Amino acid sequence: MEELFEDIDRLTHAEKRVAMATLVATRGTSPKREGAKMWVGEEGRILGSVTIGGCVDARVIAESEQALSSFKSRLVEMRLGDEDAWEIGFSCAGDLDVLIEPVDLTCPDNVLDCYRVVRSAIDYGKRAVIATLLRDSSRKLLIIEGGEISGSLGTPELDREAQTVAVELIRRGVSSTVSIGPDSSSVFFETHGPPPTLIVFGAGHVSMPLVSLAHDLGLKTIVVDGRPRFATRERFPDVDKLLIGIPSEIAETLAYTSSTFVVLTAHDYKYDLPVLKVVLPARPAYVGLLGSKRRGKAIKEFLQEAGINEALLDQLHVPTGLDIGAETAAEIALSILAEAVALKSGRSATFLRDVK
Amino acid sequence: MPALYSDILLDHFRHPRNYGSLDAPDISNEQFNPLCGDRIRIELKLEHSIVNQARFKGDGCAISTAAASLLTELVTGADITQLANFSDAQLIAALESNIQPARVQCALLPLQALREGLKDYKL
Numbered sequence: 001m002e003e004l005f006e007d008i009d010r011l012t013h014a015e016k017r018v019a020m021a022t023l024v025a026t027r028g029t030s031p032k033r034e035g036a037k038m039w040v041g042e043e044g045r046i047l048g049s050v051t052i053g054g055c056v057d058a059r060v061i062a063e064s065e066q067a068l069s070s071f072k073s074r075l076v077e078m079r080l081g082d083e084d085a086w087e088i089g090f091s092c093a094g095d096l097d098v099l100i101e102p103v104d105l106t107c108p109d110n111v112l113d114c115y116r117v118v119r120s121a122i123d124y125g126k127r128a129v130i131a132t133l134l135r136d137s138s139r140k141l142l143i144i145e146g147g148e149i150s151g152s153l154g155t156p157e158l159d160r161e162a163q164t165v166a167v168e169l170i171r172r173g174v175s176s177t178v179s180i181g182p183d184s185s186s187v188f189f190e191t192h193g194p195p196p197t198l199i200v201f202g203a204g205h206v207s208m209p210l211v212s213l214a215h216d217l218g219l220k221t222i223v224v225d226g227r228p229r230f231a232t233r234e235r236f237p238d239v240d241k242l243l244i245g246i247p248s249e250i251a252e253t254l255a256y257t258s259s260t261f262v263v264l265t266a267h268d269y270k271y272d273l274p275v276l277k278v279v280l281p282a283r284p285a286y287v288g289l290l291g292s293k294r295r296g297k298a299i300k301e302f303l304q305e306a307g308i309n310e311a312l313l314d315q316l317h318v319p320t321g322l323d324i325g326a327e328t329a330a331e332i333a334l335s336i337l338a339e340a341v342a343l344k345s346g347r348s349a350t351f352l353r354d355v356k
Numbered sequence: 357m358p359a360l361y362s363d364i365l366l367d368h369f370r371h372p373r374n375y376g377s378l379d380a381p382d383i384s385n386e387q388f389n390p391l392c393g394d395r396i397r398i399e400l401k402l403e404h405s406i407v408n409q410a411r412f413k414g415d416g417c418a419i420s421t422a423a424a425s426l427l428t429e430l431v432t433g434a435d436i437t438q439l440a441n442f443s444d445a446q447l448i449a450a451l452e453s454n455i456q457p458a459r460v461q462c463a464l465l466p467l468q469a470l471r472e473g474l475k476d477y478k479l
Contacts, residue, residue, distance in 0.1 A: 226388050226395040226415060246386075246395045247415050270394065270417045305370075 003218070004192075005119055007039055007047045008112070012105050015041035017071075019064035020111065021100045023050040024075075024134065024188040025177040028094030035175030035190055040064035050098055060098055067100045073137040074100050097177070099188060101137050110151075114142050117150065118192050125255070127173075127193035129166040133158075134177065134186040145170055145193075153187060162187060173258055195220045196259040196285075196344070198337075201247050201275045202266030203230035206290060210263065210333035211239050217337065219261070224250050226271075248274035256282035261340045263288045263320060272299055273306075280312040286340040288320025290332075322349055361418060362452040368422035373429055376411050383436075385473030386414075387465055394420045394462060398469040400431070407431050407439075417462055419455065424466035426450045431470065439474060442467070 023036040039047040063076045076098045103111050114130050121128040126145040133139040133153050142150045143166040161180040169189050177188045198214040200207045203225035211221045215238035222241040225231040231242045243250045262284050264272050296318030321335035342349035381399035388395040396414035400407050410428035447467050455463050
């Protein structure tokens with residue numbers, strides 16, 4: 001479940017009124033992406049963060065308390081030059097806009113209603129976008145993947161354009177503020193979707209820490225193997241689904257999206273070859289294969305002979321993982337997930353100190 | 357002494373015959389090796405007592421895949437009353453390979469599926 005919904009559940013049982021602060025725009029470097037949220041309760045509870053803490057969050061908390069007092073939304077624009085950033089501790093030096101909306105948890109509320117619908121859509125495996133007009137955040141348009149919409153940004157023209165933007169943002173899986181309409185109205189598009197999924201083919205010893213670590217990272221996890229003695233709850237206490245059968249046949253029944261990571265850990269051609277024939281053409285976000293470069297070359301040659309084209313073979317990460325000197329199963333799991341997350345984020349996975 | 361992996365074994369592994377599933381098979385049975393993970397399902401469609409179509413599906417090593425592929429060819433057209441007499445040695449001989457004792461169970465996995473399937477059918 002998304003952290004957002006966990007936070008809403010926790011606050012609903014503890015607070016009457018909360019301020020929802022959402023990072024809606026960033027310029028320059030920022031430790032968090034658009035869509036990050038912080039909740040500030042009237043009773044003092046704080047959940048989440050729009051940065052990584054420090055003075056910026058403190059300022060957001062202060063603004064949230066004022067928004068709760070007036071019970072009016074506000075857009076807080078933080079323009080931080082390098083010197084300002086240093087002064088207030090925002091060492092990442094970037095500009096950011098935070099939308100703060102007061103929410104009454106005790107009665108029907110537009111914001112809560114939107115999230116209820118979004119949550120239901122996600123439960124059905126769909127993605128959804130909440131478009132919010134930043135100059136009047138009470139105007140919201142909810143767009144569910146597949147075409148269902150509710151609410152309005154104020155005019156049919158804005159709603160139509162917002163739907164087009166939402167389709168693209170759903171495809172990319174990101175949240176963003178976009179100017180739309182004849183007067184270039186700033187609209188924040190908040191994208192939600194099913195949690196990223198890790199599918200592991202092979203229930204061997206590397207898969208155990210891989211699944212536990214993925215679970216901690218918030219990924220839904222699926223383990224597939226033909227051996228009931230290996231694919232057990234005892235070995236995989238955190239796994240969401242254990243599937244036992246012919247692995248390639250099971251592979252054909254699973255959904256692969258831009259949020260799906262696939263790792264083959266069996267280190268056995270009898271699983272690797274038939275499963276890769278199914279998985280590579282489905283183009284998940286990441287496909288990693290445990291094994292040496294030499295083994296990878298042989299597997300690729302075999303797949304090529306079986307009709308898998310070069311472009312699909314290039315997607316295969318073999319050996320899987322980053323070069324962190326991993327030796328233990330847990331270290332190998334860490335290296336695999338680090339590579340997968342970096343790839344999904346479009347990052348180079350280098351040392352942060354060397355990033356310019 | 358036959359080769360470790362004969363040309364016929366490698367050919368059936370690389371280009372398995374009768375791979376897939378049947379709609380409403382009369383006989384279907386899946387067997388697996390609990391340690392190495394080979395999994396093979398054999399399906400037969402009968403016309404009276406004659407095997408009209410045979411298919412196999414599974415993820416297995418070269419030996420078990422080739423054995424399953426060969427088995428589907430060998431049983432097609434046969435009378436199921438005769439299949440009960442199909443021996444381990446017949447299938448291993450068809451592989452024309454030097455199957456080591458530790459790998460015999462790989463070669464016989466599809467035959468085990470066939471035998472279990474025939475038992476179920478008789479029931």
